Amino acid sequence: MVHERRNPPTRRPGVERIAAALEVVGARGWVSAADLAAELGVDRSTGWRLARSLEGIGWLQHDRVSRRYRLGLRLFELGTRALDGFDIRAEARRVMAELVSATGESADLAVRDGDAAVFVDTIDGTNEVRAFTRSGQRAGLHAIAAGKVFLAHMPQVEVDAYLRGPLDAYAPATITDPATLRDVIALTRRRGWGDNRGELNPEAGGLAVPILDAGGACVAALGLNVPLMRMGDENVTRLIGELLAATRRLTVN
Amino acid sequence: MVHERRNPPTRRPGVERIAAALEVVGARGWVSAADLAAELGVDRSTGWRLARSLEGIGWLQHDRVSRRYRLGLRLFELGTRALDGFDIRAEARRVMAELVSATGESADLAVRDGDAAVFVDTIDGTNEVRAFTRSGQRAGLHAIAAGKVFLAHMPQVEVDAYLRGPLDAYAPATITDPATLRDVIALTRRRGWGDNRGELNPEAGGLAVPILDAGGACVAALGLNVPLMRMGDENVTRLIGELLAATRRLTVN
DNA sequence: GGGCACGTTGCAGTCGTTGCAACGGCGTTG
């Protein structure tokens, strides 16, 4: 979990508890009311009542035989609505499909959400060995190719603030040194694309290029998720070429 | 909104208010704190504090210049997690892509969530005029092709309970008469596929076939979203053939 | 059969949340 660096919001234990509960259920898959209570550090009765309430609005689903809860589909509905504002997706999906057939690698589309990058869409590659990214996945900006692209397009003050905060180490190769990261960001800005070599997942890497709107703002990043074994220089050059060609086919506003 | 027919959950105004707030923001796109409060029927201060709290956990996003809120991407993340349990998607997507190239129509995958069917994945068609379904969209079982397939595979008692409840009329053609619907369900069960002719959207129709697991339970429905103008008998026959062929290529467990 | 874990419910105290009121900023109107 990436630490937040926002101005202090009004504390509301109610909503935080609900969020924590859903987080727990999301992480564990199937959870009993007692497990949920234990995980939240509250009484069994409280955990049960909370789960029951969340079931009432469809945010949790209850299985009568196993007496366990999991996330409900109304959350899925709500989640997809969250993308309505952003939708570069319709346009991007077509380009992503072309990318996949040209490269065989998995293509993804990411947007920035505060201090994290979120993959809002992915298309699986066709190669036998391929990296996999789940749509909805989230990671710190410093750990993935798309995130470095976002950092390269952020105002200096925001970048400084980001570098000051905790830089989570997702893998041994994750860059957690601010000075090193600053150089990487500069490099990313200069050459126009970002990369990631085992910094989120030890076996996978990624490449990403910015999607700019008419005003030159970076609204999203288009990327490829590539097994490390295929991240040699000559192949990276080829893939970056494909990515850049793909963004040129994108008309954003 | 479809009415719920569950056993009475414990009332928890807290979670219901939060859900209502997110529903409002989801429906209106960009909402000011004052608007949100008005919509919820609470004081401005309450609306503002609620919005601020939700922003704190990333469920709402705040735009400083317009001072408005919209749904945050953490909801998207949570929503995609809700699908993890269900995932026929990985398998189905391949088959759906084949369906699209064979028919040119938009393909969709739906699962049942209580009294509603939810589209968990869609692939746009390639025809010039095509129907569009948003992933995450939800509708009453009686109003869409996939829903009728689910009804055809549900125990009689559950079907009776469903028919007793309110049957929302989404469009003039929506079937809201229980007796008629019962006949339609019987027909769907007999012939093995469901259809929808302008019952959700006046200009669109749909076709759907069940995806059965090893035990014969209907775990999902595979469908095509077809403009009404192309729902003539000969074309429907062809499309149903494609759908049935596609499900045979699906290995579920 | 006994023990254990869990679901479930009633009850009273706590504490979070609410509405009210007020202040300040900002754009609009007369």
Added chain:
DNA sequence: CAACGCCGTTGCAACGACTGCAACGTGCCC
């Protein structure tokens, strides 16, 4: 230019929802 209205924001006191505790019932395992 002043008055007005709208909205964001904060303090405060009262209300009420939520919590933990305790108890009961059930199903499962030793």
